[in-house]
Amino acid sequence: MTTTATAAAPSSGLETGTPRRGVLSKIVDRLGSGVVQVVMVLLGLFWLVPTLGLLVVSMRTTEVNNAEGWWTIFTKPAELTLQSYQGLLAGGFTASFWNTVLITVPTTVLVIGIAAMAAYAFAWMDFPGRDGAFLVVVGLLIVPIQIALIPIAVIYGNVGIFGSILGVVLFHTAFGLPFAIFLLRNFFVGIPASLLEAARMDGAPEWKIFVSVVFPLGKPAIASLGIFQFLWVWNDMLIALVFADSGNQPMTKYLQSQMRQFGSNMDILSSGAFLSLIIPLVLFFAFQRYFVQGMMAGSVK
Template identity: 45%
Template structure:
């Protein structure tokens, strides 16, 4: 009796728990990336994103103001200010500090350090400092201070301003964002247009060799992308389209057509045959049937492939590196720009997190806007 159709399974709770766990596992990296994009480099280096809502103890290295800012007050030369305002850290509470990396806890907040000829340095718990000396301060840089401070949670839009609006070619993502849209939109539309015509012909038009063409398309699904890159690049360079957007559009079109034709053909085969036959009896041409009947009914399959193709082209790096050959950086896409942000030593993690989240924003919008068509398109032809 447990297997009777329509009876609710006793393991439904296990399915629900599994779904929740999978959703959480998928969301955690995205949430972590979002939170990190609003944090400073010191915060990211000190604590994980899951501790961002709590006060954090950080080891900071900040310099006092330069000697040219000194004032002569009551017979001594004085440098005053607030260390938190001079550094990138938010306001906090200083617990211990020092002037050497070997003894960062040499003094407590409020104590005065005797630095000999350099003068007397006092640092308060709120970060205020007073650096005084009987003789004039010299040099081009301020005194380096190591301190341990407890800082409150802090978030800002500085990373986004730096990434999107910086004039530096090494950090600006605005141009790369436009370049990626320029690659992704045509590389999604072109294969859909071509594949729709091909899928209709393979599904509803009788001609010699149709079955062989269907088998050939299925075989192309397993051809490795890397296998065709170099021969295709030589062909593009030979005809003069290997160094611009046209070459990368055609490359993405060629690599995406087998999947597009396969999905659309499976969906179109499952459409009611009576509708098409009635249209032919009424005198409709094949093109009219395709445009007025097949395309509207095949929208779920078209949307399904559009999601796959857009996500693939948006996140692509390999094809862009091969077919967008531009030393000036005018056609650099976001995936390549993110790699350049890492630098040779893999730094700038706060900029990297921001750039990566900007990169995934558009795919997330596209996916959630069209996800209701995804399953319908993928299941095309599986049930008769």
């Protein structure tokens, strides 16, 4: 009996050792291999095919686009032309482009500035009704934009800003603040309290702490918010259709007005759509490092 128990001990030791790894674990380990990286690059290139097709369509005439597919450009490169871009820029697209800039840039700056100060107050300042006010902000996240279109349109008509760029900016700012405050507040809460206490002990006022300590540390979250807000306003068409008139219309409304039956002006639409991609891409790549940091913030404690 003693011999049997002794012999069984090594067997039980083996059972409590490192567990056997499954197939999924082995696949995860191989994600960093060169073969998988090549596959990921190929998948990325595959997702870029529609963008390439959009570029080719925008650089060919309507007759050629209606006669053959865009992939034939590899055998007929002489069909490429900048005629559609020249016609687009000679029309009202340039004015609509600057209207989009005048709407998007002020909206993004206002949302970031107001939301950052409000988020700091909710995170690190103690005042009566703070928690209740923050719950109201969170509740505003679920309010759909559509239910506010008619009431806001009536208010804009009464104050005389309906159809103006100012009205569009104010609408986007108001509906962008709840998400912005919620996002930045959750990020600011993760800032070590010792840094703020040290600044207060040195006699720094709250605005100085916000500018010198909280705002620099919140750059990743602020950059992520800026990209989201910029893209949302830049690509918006619903608010522009309701609150912007023909003289203040952004690119989305201008391109929508250029649509004809059966898409016979595909060269104009494709060239306008491709031009509208340039600024968001430049913005994303310029702040890509901060964007990744902001997306990963809080995932590891």
